[in-house]
Amino acid sequence: MNNHKKDCENCIIKQLNSLKVLGRDELKSISDAKIMKGFKKGETIFNENEKLRGVFCVRKGKSKLSKMSENGKNQIIKIANKGELLGQRSVISEEMTNLSATALDDMEVCFIPKKNIVISLNNNIEFTKAVLIQMSKELKFADNIIVNMTQKSVSQRTAEILLYLEKNYGKDEKGFLSVKLKREDMANIVGTAKEGCIRTLSLFKKNGWISTDRKKIKIENSIALKNLITGF
Amino acid sequence: MNNHKKDCENCIIKQLNSLKVLGRDELKSISDAKIMKGFKKGETIFNENEKLRGVFCVRKGKSKLSKMSENGKNQIIKIANKGELLGQRSVISEEMTNLSATALDDMEVCFIPKKNIVISLNNNIEFTKAVLIQMSKELKFADNIIVNMTQKSVSQRTAEILLYLEKNYGKDEKGFLSVKLKREDMANIVGTAKEGCIRTLSLFKKNGWISTDRKKIKIENSIALKNLITGF
DNA sequence: CGGTGAATTGATCGCCTTCAACCCTTGTGG
DNA sequence: CCACAAGGGTTGAAGGCGATCAATTCACCG
DSSP, X not given: OOOTTOOGGGOGGGGGSGGGGOOHHHHHHHHHHOEEEEEOTTOEEEOTTOOOSEEEEEEESOEEEEEEOTTSOEEEEEEEOTTOEESHHHHHHTOOOSSEEEESSOEEEEEEEHHHHHHHXXXXXXXXXXXXXXXXXXXXXXXXXHHHXXXXXXXXXXXXXXXXXXXXXXXXXXXXXXXXXXXXXXXXXXXXXHHHHHHHHHHHXXXXXXXXXXXXXXXXXXXXXXXXXXXX | OOOTTOOGGGOGGGGGSGGGGOOHHHHHHHHHHOEEEEEOTTOEEEOTTOOOSEEEEEEESOEEEEEEOXXXXXXXXEEEOTTOEESXXXXXXXXXXXXXXXXXXXXXXXXEEHHHHHHHHHHOHHHHHHHHHHHHHHHHHHHHXXXXXXXXXXXXXXXXXXXXXXXXXXXXXXXXXXXXXXXXXXXXXXXXXXXXXXXXXXXXXXXXSEEEETTEEEESOHHHHHHHHHTO
């Protein structure tokens, strides 16, 4: 469950995030301090309003980042893939987490203590810049979600999410979306009730725009979905 | 319309944003390069999908940051007050703007060329960190909006916005909100149709929770509004 | 082969959008 | 100083979308 002598410097995962700009000594220090952890599907990595003692670098698996609202419903803000850093925001601004992270797959994660991150943030401007650029992209992404949520219908949002999932997380050998989500999770991304989401998917299926096998979804007609989003 | 010998180092406005951590020489350089501009109420500072050649530091007035969706409706993401920097995100990640900025008041703004910002981002880690922390707060804010939009009713969102406007932009001597928004703008913040927003406000008025004079709004019972948000 | 949790479908209800009409304020030109 | 236009504000009525609750089917697991 712990460490082993795995070496950050040779870890291919780090190429996918801001850690790639770190120097040899910084990586060495992180290698020594990090803790490898496994999370089973459904397990919680952290909750809202927690104080994090470091960030999590995802080596394997996917995680949903979600937020509860006062009325008990929850909204998935983002799906974090292999290579992403979780908890950055909270560590940087020294605030409680505002999201919770839950494993969608079995995951393998490296926990990197806050101290290492803060040292690099304070001393390695390339790193700070890389994190900044990353965060500015997330902000843009969030702005887009806001507009989509308020201005588009459930079916448009569903179509958009499906295409997004295909584009960003790919398909398996048979063409099914790699991300496997429960209908409820799907609904929590779209921002709707489970049944509404299901009804939309079943409509898409009737139209031949998607097909399903078990829980898996395959996009059959992305053009039609795109047209739906833009209103033809 | 241009420059004058106004000095950034002595500008009180810079205390309100990331520029406050800059050194004397950096400020001097910005002072020399900056261009002061006035924008009349309703004028556009920049549009979506523009390439910015610098950032705008707001000395006076307020601006709405909004985004068009494919269907022609637009959503206000944020209201920028005196002291805020506009266009940071776009300059940092070297992308087109994803929002447009429009003056809500008569504004006074300093345009700071991209070059100055980039130099400080590359050399002054305190500055980069300050911007990073600022951006991480904006990201958190955006996450909150997403949840509110999807999980709360129009009246809850309206109540929330009213309290937010009071808390963040204050009231005038008679207790009316300082931010004066058209009903349409208000609706574009709440993420609803103008009429829906108006109806909600008129209900609030009937309940005695707010009162109005002309376009101005005064909050009379913030407790009731808070209770509405949390569902009693 | 039951049992549990998820997926699906039906039916009802209410919120919100939309369209339309009207009012009120403001400003402008004769 | 008045008339009128223009734009924002307000209200009414109709209709649809999506939430909610309930009932049923389906998939998976011991």
